Each structure stands twice: as C-alpha cells, then as structure tokens.
Amino acid sequence: MRVAVDAMGAEKGIGIVIEGALRAIEENPEIEVTLVGDEARIQDKIKSFSFTKPPFSIIHAPQVIEMSDSATASLKTKRNSSVSVVVDLVKEGKVDGLVSAGNTGAVMATSLLKLGKVRGVKRPCLAAVFPTLDGGKVVILDVGANVDCRPDYLFQFAVMGSIYAYKVLKRRRPRVGLLSIGAEENKGNELVLQTHKLLSQSSLNFVGNIEGGDITGGSVEVVVCDGFVGNIILKFAEGLARTALAIVDEELKSVLPGLVRMVSGKWLERLKKDFDYAEYGGVPLMGVKGVCVIAHGASSSKAIKNAILASFQYAQGRINQHIEMALAKKGVKDELTEG
Amino acid sequence: MRVAVDAMGAEKGIGIVIEGALRAIEENPEIEVTLVGDEARIQDKIKSFSFTKPPFSIIHAPQVIEMSDSATASLKTKRNSSVSVVVDLVKEGKVDGLVSAGNTGAVMATSLLKLGKVRGVKRPCLAAVFPTLDGGKVVILDVGANVDCRPDYLFQFAVMGSIYAYKVLKRRRPRVGLLSIGAEENKGNELVLQTHKLLSQSSLNFVGNIEGGDITGGSVEVVVCDGFVGNIILKFAEGLARTALAIVDEELKSVLPGLVRMVSGKWLERLKKDFDYAEYGGVPLMGVKGVCVIAHGASSSKAIKNAILASFQYAQGRINQHIEMALAKKGVKDELTEG
Structure with missing residues (x-):
C-alpha cells in the first residue's frame, strides 16, 4: 500500500x-x-x-x-x-x-x-472524527467542503459516514443522528426538516435529530450536518480545547507543586489527547x-x-467502492442498516 | 425595580x-x-x-x-x-x-x-454570554429563536448585540464578528456573504468574519450567527464542558489523594465556572x-x-429604547460605532 x-x-x-x-x-x-x-x-x-x-x-x-x-x-x-x-x-x-x-x-x-x-x-465532503464521553468515537460530516447544502447532499453524507463508521471505526449498524436544535422531527431549519424525511425513509440506522450537546455524548456514531455548521463546530472545539488546556496549565503552575504535577501529568495528557483535535491526524475528503x-x-x-x-x-477498506455500491442501492450491507 | x-x-x-x-x-x-x-x-x-x-x-x-x-x-x-x-x-x-x-x-x-x-x-433573538480566553466576555446571538434567517435579521442581531455589549458588558465600541468558515469576506454561505455586505456598510464596529475557533478567543465582543448555528454551538459547549469536567473528576479520583484534591479544588472550581454555561443564568430574548x-x-x-x-x-439599561432608536437611525451612539 x-x-x-x-x-x-x-x-x-x-x-x-x-x-x-x-x-x-x-x-x-x-x-x-x-x-x-x-x-x-x-x-x-x-x-x-x-x-x-x-x-x-x-x-x-x-x-x-x-x-x-x-x-x-x-x-x-x-x-x-x-x-x-x-x-x-x-x-x-x-x-x-x-x-x-x-x-x-x-x-x-x-x-x-x-x-x-x-x-x-453529488458532493464530496470532509469527515472528522471526535472522541465521545464514553471513550468511543463519532464521525461528523460535512466539516467544511460544502457551505450551502441540499437535503439530498446530507442524505449522501449519512451514507458515506455510515460506511466510514463501519469500515474504519469498526461499528456495525452505526447510528446516524441529524444535527438540529431539538430532538423532535419538527425541530430545525428547512434543510433539516427535509433531510429528516429522506433519512427516515432510508434503511440507514437513523435515530433522528440530535442536539449540539449530543455530538460527543456517545448516542450516535455518525453526525450529519452541512459544511458550514460542521466547520464552525470543528473549529470551536479546537478553540475550546486550547482554552481548557491553557486554564488547566496556568492553574496547575500556580497551585500544584512539582511532584504532584508529575503525577497529575497523566490525566493532563489524557485531557490533551481527548481534546486536541489537531492530534486526530486528518479528515478524509469522502x-x-x-x-x-x-x-x-x-x-x-x-x-x-x-x-x-x-x-x-x-x-x-475500499471505501470508495462501498460508497458507489451503496448509492447505486446494489450493495447496502446489513452492517449499515438498522437491522 | x-x-x-x-x-x-x-x-x-x-x-x-x-x-x-x-x-x-x-x-x-x-x-x-x-x-x-x-x-x-x-x-x-x-x-x-x-x-x-x-x-x-x-x-x-x-x-x-x-x-x-x-x-x-x-x-x-x-x-x-x-x-x-x-x-x-x-x-x-x-x-x-x-x-x-x-x-x-x-x-x-x-x-x-x-x-x-x-x-x-424584524425578529427578536436570544443572546447568550460566553467567557473568553482572556477573562472577558462575548455575547453571541441568535442562539435559537430563528432557525432560518435573512441577512437583514442578522444585521439587526449585530445592532442588538452591540447595545447589549455596551450597556451590560460595559464595552465601548464593541467589536462585531460574523461567524463563518474563514476570515476572508468571500468565505461563507449565502447568508453570510450577504450579511457581510450589510455590516461592512454600517457604522457598527464590524471586524469581519470570524471562525468557530475565534468565538472565545477575545478578539470580538459580539458574535453574529443564525439561531440554528448559535443553538448548536451553545449546546455543544455545554456538552463539552460536561465531558471535560467528567474526565477531570474521574482522573482526579483515581490519581490524586485527598489532601491534594482539596488544594486542586480551587482551579477545578474555576474550570467549572468558566465552562458551565448553565451557571451563566439566562439569555435575554432581545x-x-x-x-x-x-x-x-x-x-x-x-x-x-x-x-x-x-x-x-x-x-x-433601557435596552429596548436603545434598540428602537438605533434601528430608527436616530440615536446610534458613538459608543457603538467603529469611531
């Protein structure tokens, strides 16, 4: 390879x-x-x-x-x-x-x-992986390739995200959430309301709308949104991670003596690892x-x-071949559907 | 009162x-x-x-x-x-x-x-206050009242946010940033591109587009976005704060002995205070x-x-009267303009 x-x-x-x-x-x-x-x-x-x-x-x-x-x-x-x-x-x-x-x-x-x-x-998209509260991972897409989207684009992002979650994150029947401002299907902007219908009719394991607070909550493996919202979320997370680390670091310096700092370095590392999205190493253009x-x-x-x-x-993982088959509805594997 | x-x-x-x-x-x-x-x-x-x-x-x-x-x-x-x-x-x-x-x-x-x-x-909006990295505050609006917005709504959000930043956060000539996916004026979705023009022509202290990572960076006092994006950002921040606190708490329990925990409680409190948006106590419907x-x-x-x-x-602060005057262009105070 x-x-x-x-x-x-x-x-x-x-x-x-x-x-x-x-x-x-x-x-x-x-x-x-x-x-x-x-x-x-x-x-x-x-x-x-x-x-x-x-x-x-x-x-x-x-x-x-x-x-x-x-x-x-x-x-x-x-x-x-x-x-x-x-x-x-x-x-x-x-x-x-x-x-x-x-x-x-x-x-x-x-x-x-x-x-x-x-x-x-119809539109390639950028897929980013976030850590979740329960130690798992979630793929969020699109994070910036398409600023103005149509419902059929978002539907395809859900298909591509499900394939990524299955082939790379190794999750069978990955749960797909549509990012919105309320869990009910009547909550959201026009794009979300229309996309909700498309996803509900599909065989994907669609669990409905999720809110911003659920992205890293571990209730889904795939989060679908337009590239404008996704990019802002991605960069906001990076910004918050830097803020959190700066505060922890500053306060540690002032409060904790040297030895304790060495001990506590272990979880500081974990915090860093969990929140520094620059560490994640790249987003595929799917x-x-x-x-x-x-x-x-x-x-x-x-x-x-x-x-x-x-x-x-x-x-x-031959992900491109899987995308082509899934979109042609010839090869949607059981591993991607709600079962 | x-x-x-x-x-x-x-x-x-x-x-x-x-x-x-x-x-x-x-x-x-x-x-x-x-x-x-x-x-x-x-x-x-x-x-x-x-x-x-x-x-x-x-x-x-x-x-x-x-x-x-x-x-x-x-x-x-x-x-x-x-x-x-x-x-x-x-x-x-x-x-x-x-x-x-x-x-x-x-x-x-x-x-x-x-x-x-x-x-x-034209449209009332919800304004939330976030802490910034440099210890300041930033008002972000709309965080959920309007899911589908027009450029003229976002322009009015900027006016209302500037008044809030001046009267409540006590910042003269508050800097206004338009939330987008790149600092250049040609970056963003249709809504942002059109809003950018309106804000550029206004007398507000508009600094241009900002990215998600700049929201809490302290470079602006007012962040303008539609209610769909704003609500997701608000709830995502709440979710991340919970995640961060849960990790810190869990790791503290396993690593640090009791006495040190008491000492370190001081900065844990600050982290909590800085990141728990539920503590902020409410968003005005402007x-x-x-x-x-x-x-x-x-x-x-x-x-x-x-x-x-x-x-x-x-x-x-008689904020409603200030909004009415500002929108009627009769009373835009120097304190709100770029000077």
Missing part, C-alpha cells in the same frame, strides 16, 4: 512530516511512503535524521501553495506544486492515497478537479475518486502519522 | 428558584421579586426556609407548562400557566422584567404574542417589547440569581 505525502504544507515544517512518515512506516511496515516537495529542502532536512538511506522515496515538486494562496488561482498558476503532484500520483494509480497538511481549499479543489467524483456522489486525507495545518508528527494510517485504512 | 420570576419551570424545583430570588435580593436590594406559580406548592416549600415573612410577593398561577408541551398549543390550552402570568405582568407594566427557566419555546412564543416586538425589530430573560432548565440557584440580576440590568 503506497501513500504520497505532501512534504511542504505543514506549518511546523518538513521535519515534522518526515518524522510522521517514519512513525507511520514503523507502526505499519505494509505502508510505502513517497514524499513530494522541494527535493533540495527535503534532502537538507534529512541530514538531521540518523539513517543513511531514507526508508521512503522522494518526488520533486518545485512549487509550494501557501496558506494565503487562492484555491482556484493556485490550480492554474502552480501546476507543479506539491499538492498538484500528490493528486497526480493518485490519479495515475502510482499511489493508493495521499496526505496533505497544506491549504485545505487548494487540496480539495485540486482533488475534485483532477480525480472527479465517485459515481453517484466521495472523490481516490483516497485523499487532509491533515490539520498545525499537525504534529503524530498527526501526520495518523493521517498516513487513515489513508491506508481508507484505501484498504 | 420589580422582576416577576416563574417559580415552576426549573428542573431542580421550586426551592432552587426561591433560593435564587433570595440571593438576588441580597445582592441587590433595589430588586423586588414576585414569584409566580402554584401558591400552595410555593408556600409549602417556603416552610423549609428560616424566614417568617418571605421577602418577596407571590402571585398564584394554577397551571404549569411542561417541557414536553408544545409551545403553541400551551398558549391556547394553558392560559393560566405561570409562564402566561409572568408575561401578563410585564405587559400590564406591573413588573419591569421577567425570568423563566421553563419551556423555552413556550416562553418565547408567549412573550412574542403578548408583548409584541420593539418598533423596527427585541420583544418588555424584558424577558430565559434561564437554563437545569439552572442552579446561582443561575436563577444571575438571571434576575440580568433582567434588572436589561431593564435599567
């Missing part, structure tokens, strides 16, 4: 990406990594690592798309960017998936244009014809590692 | 409401409280308090609107509910404001129907002709106290 990794997009630099690649290969030796980016800069950074021959290949891409670049403009003006080259590698079948921590808009636009959509998919995982711009090496592993799981 | 308090709506019972009223009167002796509800039950509960003559008056209301009641149906079938009576008291000018922790939909519908709207207001503060169903006595104080501040 081969994964192409954009070496240039991470805010913390090329070294973080190299480290992430090394950790992914170490954790799963089945994965072959190709780093894509400015070869001279990658080679230069490699010198600070201890190996003589790197355990990954390198493909040169002379241009870099900056965070400030327009997504659509960079498609035209930077045809030899690292983003463009990783997408080409997927398109040409030279790798099984890609990972990029670069400009999200540019990665989405390039993937959509060059790879196209899986047959039957519904494009190819495997495309977008990592957080501020990714750590662990986040890059997790994104590479996610790319592997996505490809190995 | 007189405030009518619905004694029946709080999930934790009448005792909590009485306690909240006592604490409010103690904190601000200018406030006169009238409790409204089933008089026999209120009198019965009063026995458990130590005073001989209660420092508040009681008005009997024989009916109770349950959380499960339909907002519109209860308007017709429960004309003598405590919610209905507190609203009547405001309408008749017998009190200066009301507080209810009851069925939010019913309180909103009753207030809107009986009190009507402040001249010029734009109705009268002062109406809706408290969280799960309010503590402190939350009820804070809601009564908020009602007082709202009435004393």
Whole structure:
C-alpha cells in the first residue's frame, strides 16, 4: 500500500512530516511512503535524521501553495506544486492515497478537479472524527467542503459516514443522528426538516435529530450536518480545547507543586489527547475518486502519522467502492442498516 | 425595580428558584421579586426556609407548562400557566422584567404574542454570554429563536448585540464578528456573504468574519450567527464542558489523594465556572417589547440569581429604547460605532 505525502504544507515544517512518515512506516511496515516537495529542502532536512538511506522515496515538486494562496488561482498558476503532484500520483494509480497538511481549499479543489467524483456522489465532503464521553468515537460530516447544502447532499453524507463508521471505526449498524436544535422531527431549519424525511425513509440506522450537546455524548456514531455548521463546530472545539488546556496549565503552575504535577501529568495528557483535535491526524475528503486525507495545518508528527494510517485504512477498506455500491442501492450491507 | 420570576419551570424545583430570588435580593436590594406559580406548592416549600415573612410577593398561577408541551398549543390550552402570568405582568407594566427557566419555546412564543416586538425589530433573538480566553466576555446571538434567517435579521442581531455589549458588558465600541468558515469576506454561505455586505456598510464596529475557533478567543465582543448555528454551538459547549469536567473528576479520583484534591479544588472550581454555561443564568430574548430573560432548565440557584440580576440590568439599561432608536437611525451612539 503506497501513500504520497505532501512534504511542504505543514506549518511546523518538513521535519515534522518526515518524522510522521517514519512513525507511520514503523507502526505499519505494509505502508510505502513517497514524499513530494522541494527535493533540495527535503534532502537538507534529512541530514538531521540518523539513517543513511531514507526508508521512503522522494518526488520533486518545485512549487509550494501557501496558506494565503487562492484555491482556484493556485490550480492554474502552480501546476507543479506539491499538492498538484500528490493528486497526480493518485490519479495515475502510482499511489493508493495521499496526505496533505497544506491549504485545505487548494487540496480539495485540486482533488475534485483532477480525480472527479465517485459515481453517484453529488458532493464530496470532509469527515472528522471526535472522541465521545464514553471513550468511543463519532464521525461528523460535512466539516467544511460544502457551505450551502441540499437535503439530498446530507442524505449522501449519512451514507458515506455510515460506511466510514463501519469500515474504519469498526461499528456495525452505526447510528446516524441529524444535527438540529431539538430532538423532535419538527425541530430545525428547512434543510433539516427535509433531510429528516429522506433519512427516515432510508434503511440507514437513523435515530433522528440530535442536539449540539449530543455530538460527543456517545448516542450516535455518525453526525450529519452541512459544511458550514460542521466547520464552525470543528473549529470551536479546537478553540475550546486550547482554552481548557491553557486554564488547566496556568492553574496547575500556580497551585500544584512539582511532584504532584508529575503525577497529575497523566490525566493532563489524557485531557490533551481527548481534546486536541489537531492530534486526530486528518479528515478524509469522502466521495472523490481516490483516497485523499487532509491533515490539520498545525499537525504534529503524530498527526501526520495518523493521517498516513487513515489513508491506508481508507484505501484498504475500499471505501470508495462501498460508497458507489451503496448509492447505486446494489450493495447496502446489513452492517449499515438498522437491522 | 420589580422582576416577576416563574417559580415552576426549573428542573431542580421550586426551592432552587426561591433560593435564587433570595440571593438576588441580597445582592441587590433595589430588586423586588414576585414569584409566580402554584401558591400552595410555593408556600409549602417556603416552610423549609428560616424566614417568617418571605421577602418577596407571590402571585398564584394554577397551571404549569411542561417541557414536553408544545409551545403553541400551551398558549391556547394553558392560559393560566405561570409562564402566561409572568408575561401578563410585564405587559400590564406591573413588573419591569421577567425570568423563566421553563419551556423555552413556550416562553418565547408567549412573550412574542403578548408583548409584541420593539418598533423596527424584524425578529427578536436570544443572546447568550460566553467567557473568553482572556477573562472577558462575548455575547453571541441568535442562539435559537430563528432557525432560518435573512441577512437583514442578522444585521439587526449585530445592532442588538452591540447595545447589549455596551450597556451590560460595559464595552465601548464593541467589536462585531460574523461567524463563518474563514476570515476572508468571500468565505461563507449565502447568508453570510450577504450579511457581510450589510455590516461592512454600517457604522457598527464590524471586524469581519470570524471562525468557530475565534468565538472565545477575545478578539470580538459580539458574535453574529443564525439561531440554528448559535443553538448548536451553545449546546455543544455545554456538552463539552460536561465531558471535560467528567474526565477531570474521574482522573482526579483515581490519581490524586485527598489532601491534594482539596488544594486542586480551587482551579477545578474555576474550570467549572468558566465552562458551565448553565451557571451563566439566562439569555435575554432581545427585541420583544418588555424584558424577558430565559434561564437554563437545569439552572442552579446561582443561575436563577444571575438571571434576575440580568433582567434588572436589561431593564435599567433601557435596552429596548436603545434598540428602537438605533434601528430608527436616530440615536446610534458613538459608543457603538467603529469611531
């Protein structure tokens, strides 16, 4: 299984990406990594690592798309960017998936244009995984690919989310909740009211509307919403996590002496792990014809590692084929239905 | 200054409401409280308090609107509910404001129907106050009154929020952010793109789009969004706060011995205070002709106290008059503009 990794997009630099690649290969030796980016800069950074021959290949891409670049403009003006080259590698079948921590808009636009959509998919969407109160996981989609949605898009997000929850989170008959402002089916905006009807008529394991407070409550494995709401939720969670950690940290410094701090470090780590969504390592762009995982711009090496592993799981789970079959209503497996 | 308090709506019972009223009167002796509800039950509960003559008056209301009641149906079938009576008291000018922790939909519908709207207001909205990372406060609106919004509604929310931030949060020239999925003015859904234009042309201190992660970041005092997004954000924050507290609590129990726990209790309290939005004590329904503060169903006595104080501040600040003047463009004070 081969994964192409954009070496240039991470805010913390090329070294973080190299480290992430090394950790992914170490954790799963089945994965072959190709780093894509400015070869001279990658080679230069490699010198600070201890190996003589790197355990990954390198493909040169002379241009870099900056965070400030327009997504659509960079498609035209930077045809030899690292983003463009990783997408080409997927398109040409030279790798099984890609990972990029670069400009999200540019990665989405390039993937959509060059790879196209899986047959039957109206709008690809971004799927993020959140931890739940009971120690489980929930996939929330769309978190930012589509700001204005129609009910049929949201219905497809539910199908794609169910497949992801089954194949990657390993949950049979994943429960689907529609994000709204009340549990009753008459609560919500026009989009939600119409989507509720579509989901009720489907064979998915739809449990009805859920509220904001239920997202991380563990009552569902799939949360469906439009990309505007999902993106705000995702970033709000990141913001709150930083606030919580800052408060805990500041207060710990002032109140707890050194030794106790070491002891309490254990749960601080857990809090950090549970709330730092940058650690989660990337959201797949579901519904494009190819495997495309977008990592957080501020990714750590662990986040890059997790994104590479996610790319592997996505490809190995043949998720795109399952989406195509499910939307053609030829292969909706029992594992996805309410049973 | 007189405030009518619905004694029946709080999930934790009448005792909590009485306690909240006592604490409010103690904190601000200018406030006169009238409790409204089933008089026999209120009198019965009063026995458990130590005073001989209660420092508040009681008005009997024989009916109770349950959380499960339909907002519109209860308007017709429960004309003598405590919610209905507190609203009547405001309408008749017998009190200066009301507080209810009851069925939010019913309180909103009753207030809107009986009190009507402040001249010029298209849609009343709910305004919630969040703490910010730098120790400040931010008002976010709408958090649930209007699920489907138009740009002109959001523009008015910005005006009302600015007045609230100035009069209650005491911030001159409050900065207004429009909640979206990117800081650039071309980022967002149709509603946001159109609202951005209206706000840019206004004299409000509009700083542009903000993202979900900026809500509690302290860069703005007013966050504007539609009631669907706002309600989800509000409830998601409550959910995350519970998750964070549960994790901290569980881990403290397992890791820290008793003595240290007592010491660390100090910052646990702060974390609780900063993140438990139920403690904040109510959101005003801005734009109705009268002062109406809706408290969280799960309010503590402190939350009820804070809601009564908020009602007082709202009435004393003559916020409705300021809204009317601002919307008529006759009295937009320098304190609200970008200067």
